[in-house]
Amino acid sequence: MPDTADLLARRARLLGPAYRLFYDEPFHPVRGEGVWLFDAAGTPWLDAYNNVVPLGHARPEVVQAIARQAAVLNTHTRYLHDGILDYAERLLATMPAALGHATFTCTGSEANDLAMRIATAHTGGTGLIVTRFAYHGVTAAIACASPSLGQFVRIGEHVRLVDAPAGGDAEAGRRFADGVRAAIADLQAHGLQPAALLVDTVFSSDGIFTGPAGLLGEAVDAIRAAGGVFIADEVQPGFGRTGEAFWGFARHGVVPDIVTLGKPMGNGHPVAGLAVRPEVMQAFGKACRYFNTFGGNPVSMAAAAAVLDVIQQHDLQRNALHVGAYLRERLAALGQRHALVGEVRGAGLFIGVELVTDRATRAPATAQAAQVVNGLRQRQVLLSATGPQAHVLKIRPPLVFTREHADLLVERLDSVLAGLAA
Numbered sequence: 001m002p003d004t005a006d007l008l009a010r011r012a013r014l015l016g017p018a019y020r021l022f023y024d025e026p027f028h029p030v031r032g033e034g035v036w037l038f039d040a041a042g043t044p045w046l047d048a049y050n051n052v053v054p055l056g057h058a059r060p061e062v063v064q065a066i067a068r069q070a071a072v073l074n075t076h077t078r079y080l081h082d083g084i085l086d087y088a089e090r091l092l093a094t095m096p097a098a099l100g101h102a103t104f105t106c107t108g109s110e111a112n113d114l115a116m117r118i119a120t121a122h123t124g125g126t127g128l129i130v131t132r133f134a135y136h137g138v139t140a141a142i143a144c145a146s147p148s149l150g151q152f153v154r155i156g157e158h159v160r161l162v163d164a165p166a167g168g169d170a171e172a173g174r175r176f177a178d179g180v181r182a183a184i185a186d187l188q189a190h191g192l193q194p195a196a197l198l199v200d201t202v203f204s205s206d207g208i209f210t211g212p213a214g215l216l217g218e219a220v221d222a223i224r225a226a227g228g229v230f231i232a233d234e235v236q237p238g239f240g241r242t243g244e245a246f247w248g249f250a251r252h253g254v255v256p257d258i259v260t261l262g263k264p265m266g267n268g269h270p271v272a273g274l275a276v277r278p279e280v281m282q283a284f285g286k287a288c289r290y291f292n293t294f295g296g297n298p299v300s301m302a303a304a305a306a307v308l309d310v311i312q313q314h315d316l317q318r319n320a321l322h323v324g325a326y327l328r329e330r331l332a333a334l335g336q337r338h339a340l341v342g343e344v345r346g347a348g349l350f351i352g353v354e355l356v357t358d359r360a361t362r363a364p365a366t367a368q369a370a371q372v373v374n375g376l377r378q379r380q381v382l383l384s385a386t387g388p389q390a391h392v393l394k395i396r397p398p399l400v401f402t403r404e405h406a407d408l409l410v411e412r413l414d415s416v417l418a419g420l421a422a
Contacts, residue, residue: 019020022384023377032057035398035405037180037382048383048397054239054264055310056398062267063220065306068090074299074358077104078291079370083301092275094246096255101281104273104296108235108262109137114290115231116141116196118276118287121284124226125193128156129183131164133388135205136198136233137346148205148388158192164206165215168345173215180219184226194228196258201248202237207387208345208394210242218250229280230254232419235262235272238352240311240399241323251347276378308342316399320348327351327395327406334410336419340365349401352386353393354415364389368420375414375416381409 004026011019029037029045034056036044047057053063069083088102102210106110120126128145135148135220143149146157154163162179165172184194188345197219203209220230237248247259257280262272273295284290294300311317315372328344332354334343342356342365353364355372369391373384386394394411395406 003093008231016166022382023192024374025377026110027382028089034058035401043380045380045382045410046397046405046412048395048401048405050382050398051241051396052235052263053268054241054316055267055307056258057268059267059306059310061310062303065302066269069302072077072298076293077296078289079302081298082303084296085307087301087308090244090305091273094276094308095259096310098255098277099259099275101276102157102273103276103281103290103334104271104300105241105292106236106270106294106300106325106365107137108233108260109139109142110295111235111260111262112136112142112198112231112233112291113139113218115198115274115276117262117288118124118258118274118281118284119229119231120194121287122184122280122282123195125191125194125195125228126158127184127187127194127196127228128221129160129162129180129187129194129197129228130159130163131203131206133164133197134161134198134200134207136200150359164203166209168209168211170212172209172212173218176215177218177222180222184222184228190321193224194223196229196231198231198233199222200233200236201252202347202350202359204236204350204396205356205386207392210251210345210347210350213244213251214253216249216254216401218265220256222256229257232256232260233260235260237395239264239307240320241319241348241350241396243317243324246317248347262397265307266300267307268305269300271300271304300341311399314400317348317382320399323350323401323403323406324348325356326403327401328407330406330410331395334414334417337414338421340368340417340420348393349397349399353395354387355391355393364390364391369393371420372413372416376412379409379412379415383409 031038129356132149135146142242145159160183165176230247259275272275332344356371357363357365
């Protein structure tokens with residue numbers, strides 16, 4: 001096997017400067033199985049971050065479904081094929097009945113890009129409201145509404161930023177709605193018609209804010225009153241991850257106008273898409289011809305169907321609910337021993353651990369969070385940090401995570417935190 005220095009040199013030469021790697025010491029997995037990644041020496045690493053594979057790495061049912069379909073037929077959506085229809089029926093059955101159409105892409109970025117095209121055609125507006133540190137994708141139309149990309153992107157003149165609903169108290173929803181109303185007023189003051197409010201329904205890039213349940217309702221009412229639509233970005237929280245519901249928006253008692261999907265949809269296979277109210281899709285459908293060479297192809301649909309099979313047959317949503325609650329309880333207990341742990345929040349197996357240097361002021365422990373992430377990497381546990389100050393540990397393991405895996409994660413986090421204190 002080539003050594004790390006050789007790989008880094010080749011990467012820089014062949015891929016250029018835009019790509020980024022995790023960790024101070026880059027990680028080189030060569031194989032995956034379940035919740036584990038393995039390096040060349042066969043050392044197992046606990047994957048507590050990768051929601052691209054909700055069923056775990058190399059899930060046999062998905063691998064076999066891809067191979068079977070690839071051995072028979074793989075074309076595009078301009079020929080008839082029952083696979084895309086079968087999957088669309090099953091996908092839409094997991095959502096409110098008002099969401100009657102499905103459209104497929106390859107990535108979540110494409111799905112959010114398409115959602116905005118649909119919203120613009122339906123409303124006649126262009127104004128877009130997102131949270132202050134959101135991430136929604138990498139296309140030109142969506143990167144300009146992804147402020148978490150930081151210095152690498154310029155926020156669009158038609159985009160307004162609002163604070164995520166932090167705090168978790170009963171007034172969080174009202175504060176968020178007030179921000180949305182102010183953004184609507186500012187768009188209108190500049191002659192821009194609001195087209196959409198687009199939010200990741202667990203606010204993962206903003207620092208993971210999941211409560212209280214129902215907090216989105218007032219903001220959704222506000223954007224609709226202004227003639228816009230609500231787009232629920234489920235690329236990260238969807239497919240049962242929050243435990244309490246199959247989709248993050250369902251925890252808040254709202255029915256979106258458009259739902260965008262991505263990362264976990266194919267368990268690593270690049271498949272994504274959206275669900276939309278038929279009346280919202282009508283104007284776009286009349287004016288535009290949508291075609292995506294690879295979106296919705298038979299192999300992608302086979303992979304996506306296998307993912308739904310496993311989630312439903314093995315009740316992984318329930319597993320996320322129970323293991324997630326257990327993990328949050330154990331993580332919160334660390335706060336009794338380590339002053340660095342400020343708050344543990346989340347839903348199901350989407351968890352944030354906020355690290356602070358002062359619990360009274362909640363001053364972000366950004367440097368320490370980086371040390372924790374890299375310290376865990378040295379102890380064969382993989383996760384990351386999120387939020388504007390990168391001080392919230394982001395934990396979103398495969399949905400097949402067990403209590404034993406949770407115990408291992410907590411024990412090694414405890415060790416890293418103790419080392420920092422020493």
